[in-house]
Amino acid sequence: MVKIIKLKKRIESFQLDIKGLFLQDKKVHGLIGNNGSGKSTLIKLITGLMRPDQGTIDLGGLRSKDITFTTQRPYMLHDTVYHNLIYPLMIRNQMPSKEETEKWLEQCGLTGKEQQFAPSLSSGERQKLSFARALIFKPKLVFIDETMANMDLESIGVFESIITNIQKEDPITWVIVSHQPAHIYNLCQEVHMMEAGSHLFSGTPKETGYFMRERHEKQWSY
Amino acid sequence: MLVLSNFHLNLSPETLETIWLTMKLGFVSTFLSSLFGIPLGLLLERRDFFGKRIILRVNRTLMGFPPVVVGLMVYLLLMRRGPFGELSLLFSFPAMVIAQLFIITPIVSGMVCTAAKNAAPEIRTFAISMNASRSQTFFLLIKEMKHDIYFALATSFGRSISEVGAVMIVGGNIQYKTRTMTTAISLMRNKGDYSEAITLGVVLLILSFCIQTLMDTLKRYENNGENY
Ligand SMILES: Nc1ncnc2c1ncn2[C@@H]1O[C@H](COP(=O)(O)OP(=O)(O)OP(=O)(O)O)[C@@H](O)[C@H]1O
Ligand SMILES: [Mg+2]
Numbered sequence: 001m002v003k004i005i006k007l008k009k010r011i012e013s014f015q016l017d018i019k020g021l022f023l024q025d026k027k028v029h030g031l032i033g034n035n036g037s038g039k040s041t042l043i044k045l046i047t048g049l050m051r052p053d054q055g056t057i058d059l060g061g062l063r064s065k066d067i068t069f070t071t072q073r074p075y076m077l078h079d080t081v082y083h084n085l086i087y088p089l090m091i092r093n094q095m096p097s098k099e100e101t102e103k104w105l106e107q108c109g110l111t112g113k114e115q116q117f118a119p120s121l122s123s124g125e126r127q128k129l130s131f132a133r134a135l136i137f138k139p140k141l142v143f144i145d146e147t148m149a150n151m152d153l154e155s156i157g158v159f160e161s162i163i164t165n166i167q168k169e170d171p172i173t174w175v176i177v178s179h180q181p182a183h184i185y186n187l188c189q190e191v192h193m194m195e196a197g198s199h200l201f202s203g204t205p206k207e208t209g210y211f212m213r214e215r216h217e218k219q220w221s222y
Numbered sequence: 223m224l225v226l227s228n229f230h231l232n233l234s235p236e237t238l239e240t241i242w243l244t245m246k247l248g249f250v251s252t253f254l255s256s257l258f259g260i261p262l263g264l265l266l267e268r269r270d271f272f273g274k275r276i277i278l279r280v281n282r283t284l285m286g287f288p289p290v291v292v293g294l295m296v297y298l299l300l301m302r303r304g305p306f307g308e309l310s311l312l313f314s315f316p317a318m319v320i321a322q323l324f325i326i327t328p329i330v331s332g333m334v335c336t337a338a339k340n341a342a343p344e345i346r347t348f349a350i351s352m353n354a355s356r357s358q359t360f361f362l363l364i365k366e367m368k369h370d371i372y373f374a375l376a377t378s379f380g381r382s383i384s385e386v387g388a389v390m391i392v393g394g395n396i397q398y399k400t401r402t403m404t405t406a407i408s409l410m411r412n413k414g415d416y417s418e419a420i421t422l423g424v425v426l427l428i429l430s431f432c433i434q435t436l437m438d439t440l441k442r443y444e445n446n447g448e449n450y
Binding site (some may be wrong): 069 | 344345347348350351352353354355358362365366368448449
């Protein structure tokens, strides 16, 4: 279990302050909250991109090389689609298997574009490739920060089923940031809500629905 | 026009030797400067450490500093009674390389640092997401910024072959040893016969044109193929 305790971080006028937030292993967690509520900042703190001012983040025995994240604007190496996909394997001295890479390229809808210059992909294609690149080395904790924002409905469906399949076969821990209720409710077992830098609520999707209804946030009714 | 009427392209062995020596100086100086300049440029971008602002300012100052003064300083260091006089390096090829290192390294590090300010944060974030090691991240930065780096190296090479003051002072313009194209031109050895000087001038012009073409190509490549 990932335990975040008394975490504080100040960035200019923004203050992140989390008393306690727990992420159970091998579950799909949703992270929701308005723009600027601190979701990306929290992810940066957990993944070590940023240092907290105070507090502890206990990764519960996970090594940092088992953790990965995708960003809102994924970086594409100035190289081919194929080399972007296998980069995490190359730096781990693993040989990519042909079936594996072909499977991922097909799921990304990038079959036939292996040799294309990756920065020239469309924004949705880049997001799909970054998703595949993050999963190909079999991490144990994955943060998906709005990486599905520009994907078409079909691709979203594909990636939802990738997540569901991984959870069936060899479950890992996911933290998914999304502004789309359907996403969160389809995928997540637990939802955590941020507001103005604080952790406001954690619960099942059903509980989240009730909580949101109380707050008159109709689009989130479950 | 009397001068030009008896001009003929002079490609005597001495002239060719001078061209070859200049090219060698350009390659050696640029190569050695990149060994120091690229890591220094990345370090200066990376994060704050004590004295970083001063180093950056010194670096920027040296980028536009008159080479002839650098030549003077290196001369004072290398002269027989100077601190490194025992090495007897003055008026040799290594002395010219040393002087050019002081002139070119700041160009490499300054240009790499400026480029890294734009590109490196995203690349580092990516490297962290992939759990790349420190050395893997370093090589990834170099690979991803390779066009910026080529650009800095081409600029440095151009500066090296066109520089006169420093190589004149520490090299001494000795034929077959330290005579470069620019110092040869500035002396105009055979008074009245300008053909060697003009030949060298034409060769320098062609070289500069080629370097500029290379840099334009790199610039174009840099802006191509991205879809953001
Ligand atoms: N480098 C920075 N400098 C100044 N302010 C920052 C910086 N980084 C983040 N912030 C501020 O911190 C707050 C939280 O940002 P964060 O990116 O975590 O929000 P978010 O919940 O991910 O929002 P979104 O849904 O729009 O992605 C914002 O108000 C932002 O302006
Ligand atoms: Mg965000």
